[in-house]
Amino acid sequence: MPDKVLDDISHRRYNPLTGSWLLVSPHRTKRPWQGQQEAPSKNKLPEYDPKCYLCPGNKRAQGDSNPQYQSTFAFVNDYSAVKEEQQEYNPEEVNKNDELASLLLQAQPVTGRCYVLTFSAKHHITLADMAAQEILPVIETWTRIYASHLSQSHPLRAQAAKVLDQIPPNPDGEVEPPKQSHQLRYMQIFENKGAAMGCSNPHPHCQIWTTSTLPEEPGKELAQMSKYRHDRGGRHLLEDYVKLEIEKKERVVFQNDAFLVVCPWWAVWPYEVLVIAKRHVRALVDLTDDERVQFAEAIQEVTRRYDNLFETSFPYSSGLHQAPLDCSEEEAETSWFHMHFYPPLLRSATVRKFLVGYEMMAEPQRDITPEQATLKLRDCGGELYRRSLE
Amino acid sequence: MPDKVLDDISHRRYNPLTGSWLLVSPHRTKRPWQGQQEAPSKNKLPEYDPKCYLCPGNKRAQGDSNPQYQSTFAFVNDYSAVKEEQQEYNPEEVNKNDELASLLLQAQPVTGRCYVLTFSAKHHITLADMAAQEILPVIETWTRIYASHLSQSHPLRAQAAKVLDQIPPNPDGEVEPPKQSHQLRYMQIFENKGAAMGCSNPHPHCQIWTTSTLPEEPGKELAQMSKYRHDRGGRHLLEDYVKLEIEKKERVVFQNDAFLVVCPWWAVWPYEVLVIAKRHVRALVDLTDDERVQFAEAIQEVTRRYDNLFETSFPYSSGLHQAPLDCSEEEAETSWFHMHFYPPLLRSATVRKFLVGYEMMAEPQRDITPEQATLKLRDCGGELYRRSLE
Ligand SMILES: O=P(O)(O)O[C@H]1O[C@H](CO)[C@@H](O)[C@H](O)[C@H]1O
Ligand SMILES: O=P(O)(O)O[C@H]1O[C@H](CO)[C@@H](O)[C@H](O)[C@H]1O
Numbered sequence: 001m002p003d004k005v006l007d008d009i010s011h012r013r014y015n016p017l018t019g020s021w022l023l024v025s026p027h028r029t030k031r032p033w034q035g036q037q038e039a040p041s042k043n044k045l046p047e048y049d050p051k052c053y054l055c056p057g058n059k060r061a062q063g064d065s066n067p068q069y070q071s072t073f074a075f076v077n078d079y080s081a082v083k084e085e086q087q088e089y090n091p092e093e094v095n096k097n098d099e100l101a102s103l104l105l106q107a108q109p110v111t112g113r114c115y116v117l118t119f120s121a122k123h124h125i126t127l128a129d130m131a132a133q134e135i136l137p138v139i140e141t142w143t144r145i146y147a148s149h150l151s152q153s154h155p156l157r158a159q160a161a162k163v164l165d166q167i168p169p170n171p172d173g174e175v176e177p178p179k180q181s182h183q184l185r186y187m188q189i190f191e192n193k194g195a196a197m198g199c200s201n202p203h204p205h206c207q208i209w210t211t212s213t214l215p216e217e218p219g220k221e222l223a224q225m226s227k228y229r230h231d232r233g234g235r236h237l238l239e240d241y242v243k244l245e246i247e248k249k250e251r252v253v254f255q256n257d258a259f260l261v262v263c264p265w266w267a268v269w270p271y272e273v274l275v276i277a278k279r280h281v282r283a284l285v286d287l288t289d290d291e292r293v294q295f296a297e298a299i300q301e302v303t304r305r306y307d308n309l310f311e312t313s314f315p316y317s318s319g320l321h322q323a324p325l326d327c328s329e330e331e332a333e334t335s336w337f338h339m340h341f342y343p344p345l346l347r348s349a350t351v352r353k354f355l356v357g358y359e360m361m362a363e364p365q366r367d368i369t370p371e372q373a374t375l376k377l378r379d380c381g382g383e384l385y386r387r388s389l390e
Numbered sequence: 391m392p393d394k395v396l397d398d399i400s401h402r403r404y405n406p407l408t409g410s411w412l413l414v415s416p417h418r419t420k421r422p423w424q425g426q427q428e429a430p431s432k433n434k435l436p437e438y439d440p441k442c443y444l445c446p447g448n449k450r451a452q453g454d455s456n457p458q459y460q461s462t463f464a465f466v467n468d469y470s471a472v473k474e475e476q477q478e479y480n481p482e483e484v485n486k487n488d489e490l491a492s493l494l495l496q497a498q499p500v501t502g503r504c505y506v507l508t509f510s511a512k513h514h515i516t517l518a519d520m521a522a523q524e525i526l527p528v529i530e531t532w533t534r535i536y537a538s539h540l541s542q543s544h545p546l547r548a549q550a551a552k553v554l555d556q557i558p559p560n561p562d563g564e565v566e567p568p569k570q571s572h573q574l575r576y577m578q579i580f581e582n583k584g585a586a587m588g589c590s591n592p593h594p595h596c597q598i599w600t601t602s603t604l605p606e607e608p609g610k611e612l613a614q615m616s617k618y619r620h621d622r623g624g625r626h627l628l629e630d631y632v633k634l635e636i637e638k639k640e641r642v643v644f645q646n647d648a649f650l651v652v653c654p655w656w657a658v659w660p661y662e663v664l665v666i667a668k669r670h671v672r673a674l675v676d677l678t679d680d681e682r683v684q685f686a687e688a689i690q691e692v693t694r695r696y697d698n699l700f701e702t703s704f705p706y707s708s709g710l711h712q713a714p715l716d717c718s719e720e721e722a723e724t725s726w727f728h729m730h731f732y733p734p735l736l737r738s739a740t741v742r743k744f745l746v747g748y749e750m751m752a753e754p755q756r757d758i759t760p761e762q763a764t765l766k767l768r769d770c771g772g773e774l775y776r777r778s779l780e
Contacts, residue, residue, distance in 0.1 A: 006497060009476040012603060014496035020606050023500060025471040035590030081415040081748070081755055086399040100634045104627070105655050106404035107396060110413060190747035198744025200425030207747065213402060215752035216410050237494075244490045265495050319751030342750050354588025357580035357597065358471070360732050361709030362605035365471055 015266035022364040045124035054203035069172035080114035112211035119204035128303040135296035151326035194315025238336040258294035263370040281337040283322035308380035312349035405656035412754040435514035444593035459562035470504035502601035509594035518693040525686035541716035584705025628726040648684035653760040671727040673712035698770035702739035
């Protein structure tokens with residue numbers, strides 16, 4: 001039962017995954033908007049663009065050519081944010097005789113490797129246009145890349161070997177983990193979709209950044225999940241959250257046997273969505289064949305509903321959180337597979353929510369409640385709107 | 391002396407004010423940009439716009455009219471994110487018999503009041519166009535509003551009374567604190583400048599949101615500063631940081647007797663800047679007459695340099711952090727007055743940095759080092775570029 005009072009009053013909600021609060025001001029959407037308008041997405045892209053560096057057969061920035069791939073294709077990012085090899089930097093050495101600097105000017109070197117992964121050979125489509133069966137190869141590729149990058153001593157190593165046996169390799173080639181001395185710690189798989197989310201190429205693709213460090217967000221989540229497990233006699237935060245949301249119903253957008261899709265209680269972005277494994281899946285390699293299909297279905301449901309909501313190609317950033325590439329038994333057990341979607345649009349295809357002054361200086365603020373967002377997303381589950389326009 | 395290695399390698403830096411890390415990838419600006427371009431700011435605004443709800447004499451959304459004010463004018467936001475009065479909400483009551491919900495569906499009511507404050511009667515100017523003497527009334531108004539909203543028992547109450555005596559009231563009217571039973575906890579003064587930062591009206595103005603709760607960011611900073619003081623025998627984090635940066639020089643953009651302007655070691659935004667009081671100023675009311683002038687000068691230096699950098703009206707969000715409106719002696723003592731500027735532009739008037747997929751899912755990432763940004767900002771201290779175009 002929705003708590004009606006929260007539909008009307010300003011309040012803060014707590015995000016137990018990160019341990020932080022956000023401000024909710026449900027009445028605030030009434031204000032008129034005279035600010036920046038996003039360019040509505042023009043869906044007039046060709047199936048193949050000879051100038052696109054992601055299309056099959058085309059040349060990339062640094063001179064390599066893409067194969068004539070059929071569905072997915074992964075390669076090392078030509079402008080990676082982290083690299084495998086670089087000059088040494090020893091923080092202790094640098095600030096050795098400077099106590100203040102060692103406290104206030106702290107740095108750590110970061111190495112790793114970044115990949116780009118296309119979702120389809122077709123330049124003009126998006127996940128929303130793809131059937132679950134067409135999204136499945138994307139999930140299989142994610143799984144194989146994750147599996148092949150696990151550390152030697154990883155608790156999921158046996159699981160990884162199993163899925164590498166089960167899922168056939170990509171006939172168009174695969175990426176190999178770097179042969180570096182120190183192990184990669186984390187793999188962040190994420191997609192920036194749409195110009196509003198800083199995406200510079202509409203060809204459907206995601207990025208995979210692997211680093212020698214555990215980044216802030218998954219680090220915070222692991223710490224919070226670990227604390228919860230400890231306080232709650234071994235129960236998982238997301239296990240309990242799934243149970244609670246299925247019971248309450250009011251934030252459930254979609255579910256199948258393996259995944260729950262909710263506008264989380266603590267959503268910051270107007271139509272933010274969380275896709276959560278219903279059982280204890282620690283990472284991609286834990287998913288069964290059938291669960292991968294259901295995950296594909298969940299992604300399809302989210303992206304199609306997004307596009308239907310304002311009848312536009314809905315911009316968002318999405319990302320997977322799962323067990324680190326190098327971790328203890330304890331950390332692997334604490335991990336609970338889930339996927340975040342952070343879409344900026346608020347009122348229409350052209351009016352977005354800005355997380356700016358107050359949000360940056362004080363605390364995130366949202367205008368509609370997650371329960372109101374859920375109702376809208378539930379209501380647009382039909383066929384992809386562009387189908388009937390074709 | 392700049393540590394040259396960090397100009398070339400990927401690394402993480404630690405932000406001691408918030409206790410979090412960010413990724414720095416200095417080599418990454420080499421990648422070509424084919425993504426969204428910001429509209430360059432057209433500086434063809436009239437001095438008075440009859441349709442602007444902030445111009446003197448004009449009617450506002452809810453029917454009130456602005457006075458024929460001369461410099462600054464403050465009023466209650468017609469679409470406030472928080473309100474003084476609303477229905478009651480008792481979290482304990484709501485989740486009384488539901489242990490999981492009381493852990494995972496936590497909410498707190500928030501009340502308060504939001505103001506809008508114009509910087510000038512002229513529609514077409516910005517802080518960058520204003521001389522320090524013209525910015526001074528803005529600081530005086532901030533100070534009076536802060537002073538008049540302090541709690542009865544506030545440790546800075548005597549200071550507040552003093553400045554309310556010293557700074558003459560605004561002849562065009564002043565805002566009064568709400569007469570509510572419970573005290574306001576925090577006042578966040580912030581400016582969103584430019585369409586890219588969600589600003590919907592170019593008339594120069596800021597917002598002031600007061601809330602019954604302490605928001606996340608100032609809360610985190612206070613906790614970190616308090617821990618530092620405790621660990622370091624009473625020394626202040628920002629006291630030590632000011633000392634260190636003046637010694638190192640390489641991140642100093644500008645300074646006068648009272649304020650230091652640096653691109654902080656831990657800057658996330660490309661040209662992020664921190665304005666820090668050199669002595670222990672706990673809040674606006676601690677500033678002397680002369681320090682207010684110097685603060686105006688620091689703001690002038692930052693905003694003018696910003697505009698000169700890419701010869702455009704530089705978008706940013708800025709905000710003040712200082713002692714809460716209601717706080718203990720201890721919390722007031724821990725506070726150290728400073729101002730953040732978060733500007734999104736990266737390479738030119740039209741190419742911005744997007745903090746999206748990786749940044750949202752994993753960790754903030756920046757492309758140029760703060761030391762590189764400092765050099766550029768140091769180099770554009772001359773006259774405002776538009777002056778010579780007039
Ligand atoms: O209040 P404004 O200027 O209409 O709105 C702007 O600033 C607010 C506070 O940072 C944000 O919540 C809004 O998303 C933004 O558009
Ligand atoms: O790597 P891309 O797609 O060129 O770049 C985009 O995603 C990156 C990772 O979120 C961001 O750091 C960039 O600011 C953004 O423009």
